[in-house]
Amino acid sequence: VLNLLLVGPLEQGGLALATTIASLCGLILSLWIMHRKAEAPLAIGRLASSVARVLIAAAIMGVVVWWSYPYIEGMLPRPGTLAELGRVLVAVVEGAVVYIFGLWVLRVPELEVAVGVVRRVLRSPGRGKV
Numbered sequence: 467v468l469n470l471l472l473v474g475p476l477e478q479g480g481l482a483l484a485t486t487i488a489s490l491c492g493l494i495l496s497l498w499i500m501h502r503k504a505e506a507p508l509a510i511g512r513l514a515s516s517v518a519r520v521l522i523a524a525a526i527m528g529v530v531v532w533w534s535y536p537y538i539e540g541m542l543p544r545p546g547t548l549a550e551l552g553r554v555l556v557a558v559v560e561g562a563v564v565y566i567f568g569l570w571v572l573r574v575p576e577l578e579v580a581v582g583v584v585r586r587v588l589r590s591p592g593r594g595k596v
Contacts, residue, residue, distance in 0.1 A: 468484035516574055519573075523565055523572055524568075534560060535557055
């Protein structure tokens with residue numbers, strides 16, 4: 467329903483926003499149900515701290531990519547789909563580097579877990595199995 471309401475005025479952005487809102491509602495509902503049914507208390511404060519740090523890193527990444535994209539367009543000014551693909555690829559790599567650096571600076575605990583999984587996968591003889 468949200469997709470239909472937001473796609474008109476916001477186009478693709480409306481679809482993304484509606485999906486984000488629906489996912490957030492699902493997360494909140496799931497946490498509430500788990501909190502009511504769990505025998506041990508959930509570490510909501512620690513979770514909220516991690517979520518806040520991730521949101522800060524994501525916001526910084528978004529601002530950096532938004533600010534730098536005109537410069538990327540200047541470096542790759544050619545018209546066409548392939549050139550646009552190159553510009554988007556540069557922006558994605560830049561965003562990933564800024565985001566991961568932000569997670570590291572903000573000491574997001576889940577980053578350490580993710581790095582451990584990547585290391586384990588890269589070291590395993592049957593690469594690709596987690």
